[in-house]
Amino acid sequence: MTLTMSNNEGKVMALDLGEKRIGIAMSDSTCLIATPFAVISRKSRAEDIDRYNRLIEEQRVGLLVVGLPIPLSGVEGQRAAWVRDYTTALAGELTVPVVLWDESLTTKEAESALRAQGRRGKKMKDRVDAVAAALILQSYLDARRGDVVDDIG
Numbered sequence: 001m002t003l004t005m006s007n008n009e010g011k012v013m014a015l016d017l018g019e020k021r022i023g024i025a026m027s028d029s030t031c032l033i034a035t036p037f038a039v040i041s042r043k044s045r046a047e048d049i050d051r052y053n054r055l056i057e058e059q060r061v062g063l064l065v066v067g068l069p070i071p072l073s074g075v076e077g078q079r080a081a082w083v084r085d086y087t088t089a090l091a092g093e094l095t096v097p098v099v100l101w102d103e104s105l106t107t108k109e110a111e112s113a114l115r116a117q118g119r120r121g122k123k124m125k126d127r128v129d130a131v132a133a134a135l136i137l138q139s140y141l142d143a144r145r146g147d148v149v150d151d152i153g
Contacts, residue, residue: 010062010096013037013055014137016103016129017066017083022048023129025137026059034137036130045086049093056096064096067103067136101140103132 012031016023024037042048055061066087069079084100091098 010060012063013061014065014133016133023133025133034134036134039129064098068100
């Protein structure tokens with residue numbers, strides 16, 4: 001799917017979906033720089049969607065990017081199928097467009113970056129999902145600078 005993204009209104013928000021936690025990142029108002037925003041505990045889909053909608057409104061978000069786990073083999077598994085299903089449900093309930101974006105190795109990169117900052121154990125665990133979401137978002141923002149993104153959705 002090709003998505004044209006010229007003159008997007010608002011910030012871009014990204015999600016790194018996990019079984020227990022969801023990492024959230026936000027772009028700056030110019031949509032050039034991604035920053036870790038929060039880590040939230042997963043609840044029901046309905047409660048999660050309500051939280052996303054509140055954030056979208058509060059932060060003036062114009063687009064949501066969801067990380068899609070694609071293994072190095074390129075063959076999507078159960079986790080990717082779950083993310084696609086979750087994202088389809090999101091897209092039907094949100095007021096902004098939703099894009100899937102490859103999240104390959106972002107959690108490992110996030111863990112390495114946090115270790116390099118001296119974070120270990122609970123301090124790292126509490127932050128890793130938001131940092132992974134920021135890596136997903138920064139990859140997306142960097143790729144879209146040419147105004148056309150070939151995403152994987």
